[in-house]
Amino acid sequence: xxxxxxxxxxxxxxxxxxxxxxxxxxxxxxxxxxxxxxxxxxxxxxxxxxxxxxxxxxxxxxxxxxxxxxxxxxxxxxxxxxxxxxxxxxxxxxxxxxxxxxxxxxxxxxxxxxxxxxxxxxxxxxxxxxxxxxxxxxxxxxxxxxxxxxxxxxxxxxxxxxxxxxxxxxxxxxxxxxxxxxxxxxxxxxxxxxxxxxxxxxxxxxxxxxxxxxxxxxxxxxxxxxxxxxxxxxxxxxxxxxxxxxxxxxxxxxxxxxxxxxxxxxxxxxxxxxxxxxxxxxxxxxxxxxxxxxxxxxxxxxxxxxxxxxxxxxxxxxxxxx
Ligand code: 13P
Ligand code: SF4
Numbered sequence: 001x002x003x004x005x006x007x008x009x010x011x012x013x014x015x016x017x018x019x020x021x022x023x024x025x026x027x028x029x030x031x032x033x034x035x036x037x038x039x040x041x042x043x044x045x046x047x048x049x050x051x052x053x054x055x056x057x058x059x060x061x062x063x064x065x066x067x068x069x070x071x072x073x074x075x076x077x078x079x080x081x082x083x084x085x086x087x088x089x090x091x092x093x094x095x096x097x098x099x100x101x102x103x104x105x106x107x108x109x110x111x112x113x114x115x116x117x118x119x120x121x122x123x124x125x126x127x128x129x130x131x132x133x134x135x136x137x138x139x140x141x142x143x144x145x146x147x148x149x150x151x152x153x154x155x156x157x158x159x160x161x162x163x164x165x166x167x168x169x170x171x172x173x174x175x176x177x178x179x180x181x182x183x184x185x186x187x188x189x190x191x192x193x194x195x196x197x198x199x200x201x202x203x204x205x206x207x208x209x210x211x212x213x214x215x216x217x218x219x220x221x222x223x224x225x226x227x228x229x230x231x232x233x234x235x236x237x238x239x240x241x242x243x244x245x246x247x248x249x250x251x252x253x254x255x256x257x258x259x260x261x262x263x264x265x266x267x268x269x270x271x272x273x274x275x276x277x278x279x280x281x282x283x284x285x286x287x288x289x290x291x292x293x294x295x296x297x298x299x300x301x302x303x304x305x306x307x308x309x310x311x312x313x314x315x316x317x318x319x320x321x322x
Pocket of ligand 2: 027066090091092093119178179180181206241275276277278
């Protein structure tokens with residue numbers, strides 16, 4: 001509508017005025033993804049967001065995602081101003097892994113290599129030997145396992161057990177989960193599959209093991225989009241945040257995409273396939289991040305000592321991913 005067009009026009013001008021670029025995750029609302037595409041920004045998974053932000057020449061990055069993505073951008077590019085539409089946009093994995101307890105867990109097993117998911121605070125990254133995202137986690141753990149390393153894994157227990165199963169690596173697991181993916185239900189998925197017998201099931205590995213076991217393809221957001229594009233099936237049942245449908249449909253035009261069930265039998269769920277924190281990245285919030293004189297509500301800062309420590313495992317991941 002007219003008001004949205006207004007916001008979009010103002011944001012486009014503000015991006016130019018501030019020498020800024022929009023870096024958006026696939027889970028943000030489609031209008032945000034469109035805006036990022038139209039303005040030369042990026043729409044991607046968390047690994048690519050980190051890379052794009054680091055390598056882009058803009059002075060300012062607007063990170064439309066959740067806080068750990070903004071912090072990662074700041075750790076990689078301290079010279080850039082990193083703004084977020086709202087600093088309230090967090091992640092249940094980050095919340096569920098406070099540094100004090102996680103550090104104690106690590107201290108109790110000093111002979112273990114600490115591997116943490118990118119969905120963590122800068123402090124947790126600073127305590128880690130490796131940072132991974134879901135698109136590279138399997139390869140990195142395989143590599144560490146081949147070197148005979150014992151692993152502390154945090155915080156996503158579902159992704160962790162998927163990787164342990166795939167690699168056979170010895171992993172001590174932190175018990176966190178993603179409130180969005182944890183809601184997918186295998187029984188209801190089985191019922192849905194009966195209705196669409198030719199559909200392939202695409203699953204993000206933050207989902208429970210019972211759902212991952214039913215998958216035809218398991219992977220990060222970008223890997224799932226690729227699967228929808230390259231697999232021969234015409235119909236896909238997709239177990240991840242519904243924000244992904246915009247790019248997935250673009251990549252697989254003409255194919256039918258169906259949301260995997262979160263409730264089943266009328267049960268309610270906390271998030272119902274859309275991350276409440278990703279949803280905070282609206283047009284109004286993006287405009288505010290660029291035009292507010294009080295940047296305190298938007299700007300990401302990371303303590304210098306933490307930043308330098310967290311940079312080591314993050315760089316390790318990016319170098320490995322090359
Ligand atoms: P990826 O985009 O790296 O698959 O991460 C998923 C996620 O949950 C980000 O919030
Ligand atoms: Fe965190 Fe899950 Fe939201 Fe991703 S979808 S930001 S893992 S709560």
